[in-house]
Amino acid sequence: MQMTSTSTKPRRSLPLWVWSLFSLLLVLLVWYVFTDVFKLYPPYQLPSPQMVAGEFYYGFFGKSPDGQLGLAVLGSLKRVALGYVVALVLGGVVGIVLSLSEALRFTVGSWLTAIQSVPSIAFVPLAILWFGLNEKAVYFVVILEGFIPIALAVSSALRNVPPNLVTAGRTLGARGLALYTRVLLPASVPSLTTALRTAWSFSWRALIGAELLTANPGLGQILETGRNVANISLVLVAILIVGVVGGLFDMLIRGFETRVRRNYGLEVVK
């Protein structure tokens, strides 16, 4: 009997980063074709990739005051870092308090959920009226957006810790604060890493929205400047930086999340 060959060598698929690079090049190619080959849109509506690259270079390496992109990125990162850290601490404390009381979860927890559904940009006018057109207003919006997902996640994660872990902790002598710090909080970490990403994403988006209305160097302010001077290349550069920075930090936190999940045995190392 003639055997048909069914045994095939395992096909080596390309690494994911190659696919990412390929997709990026494809987008650039399509963009180039639209703007430079077919010239479908005028440059003031859709600038070419070269124009945006030029604006990018000029923004980072041009002479001051035009070398403003670097300062803007640093300004935004400083604000989001501080706001994010405050949001984590505040969210952690509020989350722990919420986990202790059903009445608080029903009242304060519900309010927080409602506030979370309001787009962050809606709080910017309120922040300006309360704090003025300054950094405080920006921090207010960033912290507000970051702390709510953390508070809700901490509260939920603490209540969902497997009871057998709590029993083990108690029978081994952990009680009161030690039970929280040695059992409940460490057991909640995998759930909290997801909340860290959500909080980062909310804080970052809120920051850009709030910076649109402030005068201090920041990516949001660059977007506003680009709109004011009708420099669409600058607007696109700012959008790209916001996306890339946001994506990089998301990737960083995702890496941390994966590591935590592997350490906890929740994810298998491939």
Added chain:
Amino acid sequence: MTASLYNPRASAQTLIHTEPVLKLENVGYTYAHGAQMKAALEPLNLNIRRGEFVCVVGPSGSGKSTLLSLLAGFLEPQQGQILLEGRPLSGPNAGQTLVQQEAALFPWRTVRGNVEFGLEQKRVPRNERKKKALETLELVGLLEYAERRVHELSGGQRQRVSIARGLALEPSLLLLDEPFSALDVSTREKLGLELLELWKRTGTTILFVTHHLDEALKLGQRVIALREGVMVLEGESASITEAQLRALL
């Protein structure tokens, strides 16, 4: 001592010559079941001597879990009192450590970190803690796994770590709640023998809860049978047969 149908006075008399580690004096517990009250554990008198290996056996709903929760300090007796080392029991305590059905190891800690947990709560110095943890892991045959993550272990190994975690505290009483029930038959038997060996080497007082009659008779020096919250039999395992237990339960 011979097996006898439960008679509180008789059992108290038989053990009176030895000072008990654990003493239950008329301990009872009743659950509210809707508007009705259901006695989960009828008033019970029991003494457990130091170094004894006692098995509690009974079907589901017999009061085993209630008894264990009372002894672990998670429930307070509604009547009577429990004395551990002559003192009334007050809440969960490293003096009476519970090993649960599932190993319930802390996944954020290594194997050694898990064994050290209770010692940390007792504020044992770091070096001493590490030494004790490694000694205990050696005792359960897992020394080479000390720095591994707990998810890298098999079910049987996890349960051994869980037992080591309890043993490291040198408790007055080690409570085991059907610790091998989630394991396959051969692993269960193997771990049972290992537990016996551990008991012989450490002299720890053990109260082992199971619903497997053969396991209770094989492991325990003394067997206590519960049915519907009542102790229906208590005696040396050597003088009890499985058929006798089966007839009662």
